[in-house]
């Protein structure tokens with residue numbers, strides 16, 4: 001460590017980079033590709049059942065996707081995520097053609113203490129099961145082990161299954177099939193559909209997939225990705241019955257700003273807040289079939305309509321003050337003269353940095369949890385090209401000053417330390433540049 005005596009500033013040893021796979025910010029998972037997040041609350045804990053993209057080997061894959069298995073991730077606070085590992089692999093399901101890597105978007109639901117996991121795949125027996133079909137696997141715990149049924153569900157040809165259980169106990173299955181979005185009642189044992197699937201009608205024209213139904217205040221929200229322009233946007237319709245009819249209400253999320261052709265989502269309430277889980281391709285900007293799941297808060301207007309969700313880097317959940325707060329995942333910035341890039345383009349899972357060279361530019365990072373601890377120091381990982389000033393304020397760019405740093409010029413990433421008058425409770429942080437020197441910033445942490 002090197003110290004700036006006058007300002008009690010320390011420059012730390014060269015930082016050794018470590019990849020963290022599970023983050024509070026977007027994307028949620030960085031140690032693997034994840035897509036199609038179906039989020040569920042089971043026994044007070046939030047579980048996400050995504051699909052799993054992998055880079056395809058020669059000759060592998062199905063329509064450009066390579067998806068060999070499913071993991072489940074869970075969190076209690078939406079900040080710390082646990083990867084429970086593989087819960088089902090294409091090699092474990094007899095009816096699935098394991099050369100096709102076709103484990104597309106799944107979903108899971110609990111009924112009477114059992115967990116029913118629905119998943120689409122290409123079948124081996126192309127005579128009886130041509131194309132993609134939906135199978136079901138059952139477990140006693142959300143993380144498995146799951147026992148798959150020996151054959152796909154009769155009559156459920158298609159992709160993107162989404163189960164829903166109404167307040168009266170009747171279960172339904174929605175999926176994309178027959179060139180459209182369909183729904184059918186599920187049997188008592190959740191393993192088959194009852195009657196003929198119905199097509200969900202009266203929706204605007206355009207390609208559709210990934211249906212997801214939820215209920216709030218007696219309104220049934222039928223939500224789905226659709227293409228009306230270039231890539232998928234998330235749309236919704238509402239009705240007063242799980243079988244419809246539904247009336248089109250509008251867009252929940254616009255097309256991906258980074259050009260990811262697919263989007264696939266789920267919506268749920270957890271601890272009093274509604275969330276949208278969805279995906280972009282943050283870790284694979286040049287190939288949108290290697291995707292990454294994300295989450296953002298979702299809000300309803302007084303009339304029950306859904307306020308459009310703007311994708312954020314900040315994501316959801318409180319960030320503990322003593323964790324590495326990834327400020328490149330900011331919630332707001334003062335100016336467009338701030339840019340973000342990968343720390344190492346060849347190892348994207350290492351994350352990003354943010355940079356600016358304009359005095360008084362600020363970066364806001366919301367919801368930092370100081371709890372009731374006494375924090376006295378602030379660590380900053382930065383790379384200033386010249387001598388640069390940086391102030392950290394609370395709740396507003398000119399709110400209470402937490403720390404003031406003078407960053408010595410460096411020719412690589414350094415860790416700087418400064419005393420901090422850190423508060424208690426939950427606060428937004430504002431990092432304010434105090435010079436026109438180019439500064440790259442990676443994370444800050446309180447000690």
Ligand code: FUB
Pocket residue numbers: 035036051065104105159160209210262263264
């Ligand atoms: O992940 C494969 C497919 O892409 C899903 O099944 C669709 O919903 C789309 O996200």
